[in-house]
Amino acid sequence: MKFSKDSLKKFLKVLGPGFITGASDDDPSGIATYSQTGARFGYGQLWLASFSFPFQAVIQEICGRIGMVTGKGLAGVIRKNYAGRVLYIAVFLLLVANTINIGADLGAMASAGQLVLRLPFTILLLFMTVATLVLEVFVSYKVYAKFLKYLTFALLAYLVTAFIVKQDWGKIFQATFIPTFSFNKEYLMNIVAVLGTTISPYLFFWQAGEEVEEEVANKKLQQMGTGIPQITKRDIRTMRLDTVAGMFFSNLVMWFIIITAGSTLFTGNPVNIQTADQAALALKPLAGDFAFILFAIGIIGTGFLAVPILAGSASYAFSEAFGWKEGLYRKFTQAHGFYAVIIVATLIGLLVNFTPIKPFQMLYYTAIINGICAPPLMVLIMLIGNNQKIMGNYVNSFLSNLFGWTITVIMTLAALALLYTLIFS
16 A cells, blocks of 8 residues: 555644644653663663553543543543542642653753853753743744644654664564563662653643644634533544554654663663763764754753643643633633743742752653652543543543553552652662
8 A cells, every 4th residue: 555645644634632742751851761761771671662652542542532522621620520629639749740840841951952052051941941931822822733743853863873873673672572670769760750751640631631722723612611522433533543643652762762872871880860961972873973962952842842731731720720711722811820820830840940959860850750640640530531421422442441540550559669669768
């Protein structure tokens, strides 16, 4: 069967909230965590890329389906169908994880910028903060979504580097599909970090909200939070294709980053990445002396992709929790509260950078926090997805429940085991 130019155009047109969500998952926190994984364990945790893909795709598909069916974001659905304390706990967990993540990403963007511009960290940090706010507050959703979609291809540098460096592909594929375990604190902490930065709280709220944004843009819904959109099984299939493509891209990039870091930074002894220039060395076989520039482009590009999504998902949740008008399709004058949350969350994230923790260390700790905050939210998502009163004929399938509950239990046990080792070791 020929794959024509028209077929490619149709496929690219399908890519929307799901693909953007998946691509944003490889944010600076993700890049740092995956680089650290390769640097510390070589190929030892490469299996996490193939392991997380089906679970991430299922969780995100459920979130997207909830948004499409209800015409509301996750917080709006929780507010209507569950007790107030459930809503406030969910929003609190999201705000904590997102605010720290925003700060870590902004700091990493500024730190990466220093590799190229040699300007003071504070000046670059302020510039990155203002630039992300201007983009999300003053640029229309349609334009911005198109911009976000193509910004992600900077990450392909890791794919190219993996093929330039001499690799033992037999060992790589064995490590990809045959898990190895070690029950020490560092190994367990890294598993929680990888799962936390891959299956992250902000992705849940963002994709549900963006699927509703798409319905408003396509005139299937007058505005977010009011009315029930008329969707078809074809709409659900399109969303699933979009979501699977996004999550596959996300995990493929993770796989190549771990391979690249494992083959260039891991020397048989664990390496702890603490600074941007240390992480950038993974790309040196491809770019030589330009590795720092290429790395900076990747970190800054994915940062501009992820920070507005982090702030936006927090704003969706907060606005829906308090019944405010929300949505990136609205202008600033139409949704003051929604955009105020974006601004405040970003500015608080900015302040996180004035702690003694180095930006790239903070990225790793952020991933661990996400891994601890995600399981309670996943339980709630699974309950909503199975609630026929909310989802009607679009409740979870057997496979959705199998994969969804399995990863929820796994991430819960991993988080509890990590907390136990941190407290008692």
